[in-house]
Amino acid sequence: MNYFKRPLGLILLLLIVTSCGSYFSQPLDIQNARIGETTDATYTLRNLPPPTAPAVVGVYRFEDQTGQFKQTENGSTFSNAVTQGGTTILIKALEDSRWFTPIERENLDNLLNERQIINTTRKDYALQTGTQQQPLPALLYAGVLIEGGIVSYDTNVLTGGVGARYFGAGGSSKYRQDRVTIYLRAVNTQTGKIAKTVYVSKSIYSQAVDASLFRYVNFRRLLEAETGFTRNEPGQLAVKEAIEKAVEALIIEGIEVGLWYPEGGDTVAQKLITDYRSEKEVAERTDVYQRELLDRRSKWRFEAGAGGTYANNDLGNPYYEYSLTAGLKYNLSPFLGINAQGNGYRIKNTGLLNRQFVSTDLNLEFTVLPYEKFSPFIYAGPGINFANSFKISDFKAQAGLGFEYLISPSIGIKVYGDYNVVFSDQMDYEVAGVRDDQYYKFGAGINIYLGNNQAKENSPNYIQRREARELKRLSKRQNENDSTGIIVDSLSRKRTNQNSNQGQ
Missing domain, CATH: 2.40.160.20 (Porin)
Known part of the structure; x- marks a missing residue:
């Protein structure tokens, strides 16, 4: 029987140790407030090259359009499945990119009321003091409206797990994948034309690991023990990352159609577009379960x-x-x-x-x-x-x-x-x-x-060989052009010398 206990112990140890950073860093005290978390998309957005001039944009509403309520084991609650603060998250992403100057439009009535109060107060002050008051500066207007919303929140897109139990001792691991989808579009305020629409989805992972022991260790002596943890990716962070990725996509697709332009000219713009197209090609052949659908077998x-x-x-x-x-x-x-x-x-x-x-x-x-x-x-x-x-x-x-x-x-x-x-x-x-x-x-x-x-065409080795062949071809063409230039220059000097001798 001891031969079976050793492998079982190893299985339990692997279940607890694998992906259990949360287990060993459990909060034991009150946690202080902290600056909000960033995502990989945040860093990418902040590191984009700056634009020639930021575009003034307005966001009226970017809201949850799913109408879904949060799912529980016994049904659903009256809490919404996704955050209702999509507009605020989008404005922050636009600001972080440095490509846009967002203006207040979500609570425009509050802004207009406050400006009315300021004007009335200044007018009363001018009557009392007999001084001339300067009018308020004009409000900025948006050249582009950013519209869209959270259009889908799919639960249990993928579920699974593994477990083992032997003589009252065992453990298991379970996981679940949800998915949030957003659409974002840029609208020209002068013509009403929709200039660009982008679509981004983000998977949300949940994981649970547990281990338990139920064993009679002696007569009338029962040992029970259990441990485990559950880790759920915050839905707000998933929405934030999806929105930031959508803003990045909107910037680059806007460069393609001439809505805005980066500093550095065509070289910087072309590199952004090329990298984005490569990423988009991979995304278009990747299914909802993160499998890259490459045609791997030749004719x-x-x-x-x-x-x-x-x-x-x-x-x-x-x-x-x-x-x-x-x-x-x-x-x-x-x-x-x-x-x-x-x-x-x-x-x-x-x-x-x-x-x-x-x-x-x-x-x-x-x-x-x-x-x-x-x-x-x-x-x-x-x-x-x-x-x-x-x-x-x-x-x-x-x-x-x-x-x-x-x-x-x-x-x-x-x-x-x-x-x-x-x-x-x-x-x-x-x-x-x-x-x-x-x-x-x-x-x-x-x-x-x-x-x-x-x-083959997407393998690193193939890409390197293709680039090496292209560089070799360009180098050969350059050498041929240089050789042609040398010959032409030599003939030109020879003719000049002949003409000069004839003149003498």
Whole structure:
């Protein structure tokens, strides 16, 4: 029994130690007020290059448009699921970016009332003292309105966990993913035209880890112990980060359409746009579960494999023999492809048969997870089986299952197994019963993908090689231009000398 206790103790220790910074930093006293937390998007926003001139913008309302209430285990409460202070968070993000001059519009009535009070007080003071009072400066007006709102808050987008229990001791870990989505748009106040709209989503993670012990340690002595923690990402911080990311996106997409411009000219603007487009390409091929949907497999694939066979025929004592395979596949789509193979193999029944065969297969192959590095695949199709140095041929059919893992954008390793039915009962030289001869084939192999695919084009090595080729090409062109300039300059000097000699 002690052999089981050690691994169980390790499992419990891992459950408690993994991701449990909150557990070891529990608040034991009153915490003082502190400056609000920042996010990665905050730093990115603050580090943007400055604009040539900040744009004056107004925000009337940026509110919760979901209408959702906070979910509990027993239903829902009357508390809202997301913060109702979206306008305030947006104004702070606009201010942090340094690209905008926000003006007060959310409580415009209060501002106008206060200005009226100031004017009335000044007028009364002027009548009493006989002095001339200066009028208030004019209010700023917005060239751009920032509109939008929090449009979605999805709970339990992804849930899961793991746990183990043995003789009253155990532990578990659970997690949950929620998702908040916002839209932001810039409106031209002179024409009412919507200049740009951006859309940003942010995942919100919650995690719970617990461990417990329930054990009789002695007669009438019961030991009970439990520990754990729960960590929930604050919804307000998630909304804040999403808004800040949306402001960053609005700035860069505004540069693209000429709404505003950064200091530093075209070089700075082009770098911002290029980096943003690269990030946007990655975002557009990433699904809601944070999986990057890259087309990882090229159109053409060469494959080779080796393994064994196992006979299922009319003779007894079947045993394993070798098999070799090679083939070529063409992908009609990321999921579906046509695979042509050639196989060499032997069938063995110990003490009775050991015969060599060759076969050709034409399979329709379905890749279950084409955008993942690891994917199962299934295949089936017709074929031809040859024996006696291609003198005998029989039709066959096969179906199989395999698993592939891509170790690079060009190379994958796989294991496979298939069931083959030969439409002949003479593979083993024995005709018996009504069933034709059959055999199993299994093995491991390598897939080599020919040509480009999205995974190759986005790999760091491919990008570096492409940039190196581009630099080499530009350098070669520059050298050619320099050589041409030297030749032209030499000919020009030679002609000048000839003219000067003729003049003398």
